Amino acid sequence: MENSTPSAEAARPAEEVRLERALAALRDRGPLVQCLTNTVVQQITADVLLAIRAAPAMVDHPQEAPVFAAVADGILVNTGTVSPAQVEAMPAAARAARDAGRPWVLDPVAIGSLPVRTPLAHELLELGPTAIRGNASEIAALAGTGRGGRGVDSTDSVDAVLEAARDLAERSGAVVAVSGERDAIVSRHRTTLLTSGDPLMTRVIGTGCSLGASCAAVLGATRDTDLTAHDAVLAAHALLGAAGTRAARTAEGVGSFAVAWLDALDALTPADVLGIVQLDERGISPVAGA
Amino acid sequence: MENSTPSAEAARPAEEVRLERALAALRDRGPLVQCLTNTVVQQITADVLLAIRAAPAMVDHPQEAPVFAAVADGILVNTGTVSPAQVEAMPAAARAARDAGRPWVLDPVAIGSLPVRTPLAHELLELGPTAIRGNASEIAALAGTGRGGRGVDSTDSVDAVLEAARDLAERSGAVVAVSGERDAIVSRHRTTLLTSGDPLMTRVIGTGCSLGASCAAVLGATRDTDLTAHDAVLAAHALLGAAGTRAARTAEGVGSFAVAWLDALDALTPADVLGIVQLDERGISPVAGA
Amino acid sequence: MENSTPSAEAARPAEEVRLERALAALRDRGPLVQCLTNTVVQQITADVLLAIRAAPAMVDHPQEAPVFAAVADGILVNTGTVSPAQVEAMPAAARAARDAGRPWVLDPVAIGSLPVRTPLAHELLELGPTAIRGNASEIAALAGTGRGGRGVDSTDSVDAVLEAARDLAERSGAVVAVSGERDAIVSRHRTTLLTSGDPLMTRVIGTGCSLGASCAAVLGATRDTDLTAHDAVLAAHALLGAAGTRAARTAEGVGSFAVAWLDALDALTPADVLGIVQLDERGISPVAGA
Numbered sequence: 001m002e003n004s005t006p007s008a009e010a011a012r013p014a015e016e017v018r019l020e021r022a023l024a025a026l027r028d029r030g031p032l033v034q035c036l037t038n039t040v041v042q043q044i045t046a047d048v049l050l051a052i053r054a055a056p057a058m059v060d061h062p063q064e065a066p067v068f069a070a071v072a073d074g075i076l077v078n079t080g081t082v083s084p085a086q087v088e089a090m091p092a093a094a095r096a097a098r099d100a101g102r103p104w105v106l107d108p109v110a111i112g113s114l115p116v117r118t119p120l121a122h123e124l125l126e127l128g129p130t131a132i133r134g135n136a137s138e139i140a141a142l143a144g145t146g147r148g149g150r151g152v153d154s155t156d157s158v159d160a161v162l163e164a165a166r167d168l169a170e171r172s173g174a175v176v177a178v179s180g181e182r183d184a185i186v187s188r189h190r191t192t193l194l195t196s197g198d199p200l201m202t203r204v205i206g207t208g209c210s211l212g213a214s215c216a217a218v219l220g221a222t223r224d225t226d227l228t229a230h231d232a233v234l235a236a237h238a239l240l241g242a243a244g245t246r247a248a249r250t251a252e253g254v255g256s257f258a259v260a261w262l263d264a265l266d267a268l269t270p271a272d273v274l275g276i277v278q279l280d281e282r283g284i285s286p287v288a289g290a
Numbered sequence: 291m292e293n294s295t296p297s298a299e300a301a302r303p304a305e306e307v308r309l310e311r312a313l314a315a316l317r318d319r320g321p322l323v324q325c326l327t328n329t330v331v332q333q334i335t336a337d338v339l340l341a342i343r344a345a346p347a348m349v350d351h352p353q354e355a356p357v358f359a360a361v362a363d364g365i366l367v368n369t370g371t372v373s374p375a376q377v378e379a380m381p382a383a384a385r386a387a388r389d390a391g392r393p394w395v396l397d398p399v400a401i402g403s404l405p406v407r408t409p410l411a412h413e414l415l416e417l418g419p420t421a422i423r424g425n426a427s428e429i430a431a432l433a434g435t436g437r438g439g440r441g442v443d444s445t446d447s448v449d450a451v452l453e454a455a456r457d458l459a460e461r462s463g464a465v466v467a468v469s470g471e472r473d474a475i476v477s478r479h480r481t482t483l484l485t486s487g488d489p490l491m492t493r494v495i496g497t498g499c500s501l502g503a504s505c506a507a508v509l510g511a512t513r514d515t516d517l518t519a520h521d522a523v524l525a526a527h528a529l530l531g532a533a534g535t536r537a538a539r540t541a542e543g544v545g546s547f548a549v550a551w552l553d554a555l556d557a558l559t560p561a562d563v564l565g566i567v568q569l570d571e572r573g574i575s576p577v578a579g580a
Numbered sequence: 581m582e583n584s585t586p587s588a589e590a591a592r593p594a595e596e597v598r599l600e601r602a603l604a605a606l607r608d609r610g611p612l613v614q615c616l617t618n619t620v621v622q623q624i625t626a627d628v629l630l631a632i633r634a635a636p637a638m639v640d641h642p643q644e645a646p647v648f649a650a651v652a653d654g655i656l657v658n659t660g661t662v663s664p665a666q667v668e669a670m671p672a673a674a675r676a677a678r679d680a681g682r683p684w685v686l687d688p689v690a691i692g693s694l695p696v697r698t699p700l701a702h703e704l705l706e707l708g709p710t711a712i713r714g715n716a717s718e719i720a721a722l723a724g725t726g727r728g729g730r731g732v733d734s735t736d737s738v739d740a741v742l743e744a745a746r747d748l749a750e751r752s753g754a755v756v757a758v759s760g761e762r763d764a765i766v767s768r769h770r771t772t773l774l775t776s777g778d779p780l781m782t783r784v785i786g787t788g789c790s791l792g793a794s795c796a797a798v799l800g801a802t803r804d805t806d807l808t809a810h811d812a813v814l815a816a817h818a819l820l821g822a823a824g825t826r827a828a829r830t831a832e833g834v835g836s837f838a839v840a841w842l843d844a845l846d847a848l849t850p851a852d853v854l855g856i857v858q859l860d861e862r863g864i865s866p867v868a869g870a
Contacts, residue, residue, distance in 0.1 A: 046786075047784060056620075493631070
């Protein structure tokens with residue numbers, strides 16, 4: 001925004017201006033992000049947060065997690081490798097975040113038929129997440145309309161799950177983000193379809209889980225502003241997707257793609273991001289009967 | 291195989307044809323691989339599985355692990371950082387895999403004198419692993435003839451442990467794979483010595499543990515075919531080793547080697563792999579007195 | 581040392597000669613390093629140890645950790661993601677290390693206000709760590725003079741905490757290392773200020789935690805020599821910092837920096853390290869009133 005003249009500003013859609021402001025806030029504020037997440041992706045999640053100028057802290061001991069959640073700028077709760085200790089820590093952290101007015105993100109990894117994480121995710125949903133992020137199968141399972149995927153894979157398409165996402169957003173008040181070939185960001189009065197990224201992103205572990213953490217980061221960076229949670233979640237998706245598009249230009253395979261993706265996350269300016277991604281705003285999309 | 295003419299096919303050893311078919315099945319089928327593995331290598335294991343076209347899922351909660359093992363294509367049980375919860379989950383998952391007819395791989399990391407993982411590995415051995423993968427010290431310890439290594443290092447040579455491997459294969463019915471300068475793949479009626487890889491592989495964490503996961507992947511991809519478990523385990527070793535050979539050509543150290551290795555895993559065709567590795571088939575090798 | 585003529589040797593400060601000897605011992609001896617550390621950085625910690633020629637083993641089960649600590653060359657205890665099992669394992673391992681005369685390093689990650697790790701770190705301090713490594717906030721919190729930082733970040737400067745470090749070294753007998761823009765290595769009768777590294781090191785997860793593990797590695801490699809613990813801890817800091825300086829020359833961002841850093845750790849000779857870093861020896865620095 002700082003680089004635009006008032007007249008150019010006026011000519012741009014308000015949604016783009018707000019997305020750019022959300023990314024600028026992320027870089028300026030360096031939000032502290034607490035992650036209760038799976039052990040597979042902790043390293044790349046922390047590296048992604050550092051690359052986008054956030055500060056990661058993976059505090060998930062049942063006695064420590066709620067203490068930290070009350071002071072973190074944003075909190076991620078990801079069920080990917082849920083442990084007995086995390087089953088206790090996650091609701092405690094979510095409650096502490098809610099009570100302290102801190103934004104928190106639910107990433108219901110691989111829910112559907114697995115007997116520990118599935119009821120846990122439904123319990124967490126009742127604690128009022130600011131945002132929910134998952135693939136189509138996970139969102140459908142949380143909405144009660146799907147059967148879950150196979151592991152972190154998704155077996156439902158984004159379009160098929162859009163109605164479920166709208167229903168979930170309506171019921172929970174959360175921003176619901178569905179990752180796929182196109183991402184859908186859905187809240188009560190707004191639906192945005194985002195085209196960005198590269199198929200290589202699905203072949204590096206942790207790109208999706210890092211997206212959940214990045215949503216918590218941008219939500220944390222913008223929580224005292226006039227920007228909405230929808231703006232923040234959309235900005236996180238745009239940034240990580242744009243970095244994927246950029247990285248794919250030079251990658252020679254999945255290994256060099258992961259390295260180039262981190263470099264791009266570090267390098268891309270808010271204006272760069274807007275120059276790479278495509279937004280399709282759908283405006284108010286009331287759920288029939290709601 | 292698809293790229294060979296019948297006459298060329300006829301001129302090649304049957305073992306090579308089957309190895310190439312196993313790798314083609316891996317790429318075509320994208321097997322779902324459940325890993326109950328150590329927390330040190332979960333990220334690189336997942337990235338290796340994605341690079342070779344498998345789908346990783348690190349489900350290891352005691353209540354969830356057996357549910358998932360009944361539907362996964364292949365399962366890895368690796369004792370590298372065994373936790374109290376894993377001590378419970380691993381036998382449960384192995385039993386579920388066995389009962390559902392799913393191939394599973396035992397990687398008895400650092401067994402020998404450590405008091406939790408050593409009896410656990412022997413308990414797991416009784417549950418009928420499809421394959422067992424380890425370094426010479428670990429295989430000797432599991433066979434009851436060695437004293438274990440120091441951590442993930444090996445203090446016994448492959449040749450010295452070959453007799454122990456044959457004995458273990460005879461008693462358990464599993465394919466036994468011993469990693470070293472040359473790898474030995476041993477089953478009741480076949481021994482294959484494989485030359486591939488590069489010494490740099492021993493200086494990147496997780497190359498061995500990823501090999502166990504990759505064995506589970508190829509076993510899963512070939513489980514409804516006429517290919518044997520020996521073919522599958524050999525194919526996994528050949529693929530990861532060939533990628534190491536390829537990566538060493540451009541690496542400037544251990545960091546760039548790891549990146550190039552993932553790129554090579556992604557890029558190598560089955561024919562490329564056969565062009566890089568050397569196989570030494572020893573045919574039927576009965577154990578004296580068995 | 582081996583590459584210097586006696587006359588050149590004589591002209592160099594004794595501290596530099598000992599630092600170079602410590603690094604040579606690391607390369608020659610390949611110490612076995614046990615890490616009870618946080619799950620976020622286990623992979624990069626293991627890769628760093630392998631890059632510098634040490635052998636990592638992440639044994640942290642409460643029943644196994646003390647068994648292994650009695651045979652490891654060096655032990656790291658890092659409180660970054662302390663779990664219920666680690667709360668039990670860490671003091672047991674520290675006691676076993678002490679009783680077996682093995683050097684061990686305490687890295688009190690994020691202590692200060694968190695209710696599990698903070699008393700745990702104070703309990704561990706009573707067990708006689710050979711070295712303590714942390715950022716300024718963590719050292720101040722352990723010395724009882726600070727309020728802790730926010731996560732792994734530091735909110736106090738190195739200079740401000742120097743007096744706390746000297747007090748902690750005096751009371752505990754440990755070498756106390758404070759990481760920052762300049763590192764301070766403080767023991768009862770010696771303070772060394774080290775200038776090395778690059779700001780990019782703070783933007784890759786695990787560079788600090790790997791430093792704690794590397795201290796344990798050099799301490800293990802030099803434990804039967806005339807070199808002091810101060811020499812060993814300083815050498816570890818110099819090596820990792822010099823590799824950061826080298827890596828920053830070619831990095832295009834945080835991703836490629838991490839790769840280049842591992843390559844540099846692998847490639848740098850002891851003489852290279854001394855050519856890159858700057859040492860400022862402060863000699864005997866008694867604590868007032870001690």
